[in-house]
Amino acid sequence: NLLQRTRCYYFYDTGVPCNKREPGSGCPARTGLNRIHAILGASEDCVATHPSDMCVALAALEAVVHVQGRAGRRTIEFADFHRLPGDAPQRDNQLADDELIVAVELPANGFVSHNAYLKIRDRASYAFALISVAAAIDLDGDVIRDVRLALGGVAHKPWRDKAVEALL
Numbered sequence: 001n002l003l004q005r006t007r008c009y010y011f012y013d014t015g016v017p018c019n020k021r022e023p024g025s026g027c028p029a030r031t032g033l034n035r036i037h038a039i040l041g042a043s044e045d046c047v048a049t050h051p052s053d054m055c056v057a058l059a060a061l062e063a064v065v066h067v068q069g070r071a072g073r074r075t076i077e078f079a080d081f082h083r084l085p086g087d088a089p090q091r092d093n094q095l096a097d098d099e100l101i102v103a104v105e106l107p108a109n110g111f112v113s114h115n116a117y118l119k120i121r122d123r124a125s126y127a128f129a130l131i132s133v134a135a136a137i138d139l140d141g142d143v144i145r146d147v148r149l150a151l152g153g154v155a156h157k158p159w160r161d162k163a164v165e166a167l168l
Helices: 053-060 162-167
Strands: 064-069 072-077 100-105 115-121 129-140 143-152
Touching (some): 053 115, 053 143
Antiparallel strands (some): 064 072, 115 129, 129 143
16 A cells, blocks of 8 residues: 555554654654564654555666646656654545546566565564565666665664665
8 A cells, every 4th residue: 555554553543643643742762662663764753654565676676656736747756655653644645635546657678577576574474564665676687787675664764775775
């Protein structure tokens, strides 16, 4: 689900403050139960993580999101589609209020042929990732030409680190 909301305990507990649910109310996860919260890209306002497995894979495969709104059609690189929380954690993605997703495109590159997804979770089935990784490589014979990595369960969005990819 591209538009899946966080699994943060505090987001779903309406008896406690949550900046994602009610901007300006606070983020008790910063000092409370936070085992499943962001270790990358968090802000003072929110430490919630993005829960979607599929989105992690789409980020590594360099998918593109096509959206349509009153202003016309535009494309968004998947790695940029979801937002970091910053001072507006209630906004999970780059969609304008009047925009709809009309397509998700996987580019025709070597990454779609050589990839893997791994997930560590508390239970063997139907559990969100504590951490996950999607890896994709572009091969020229037996030589690795390029690498893409995306992490899940660790940030407000699927996490790409281009500096790490460049090292590989």
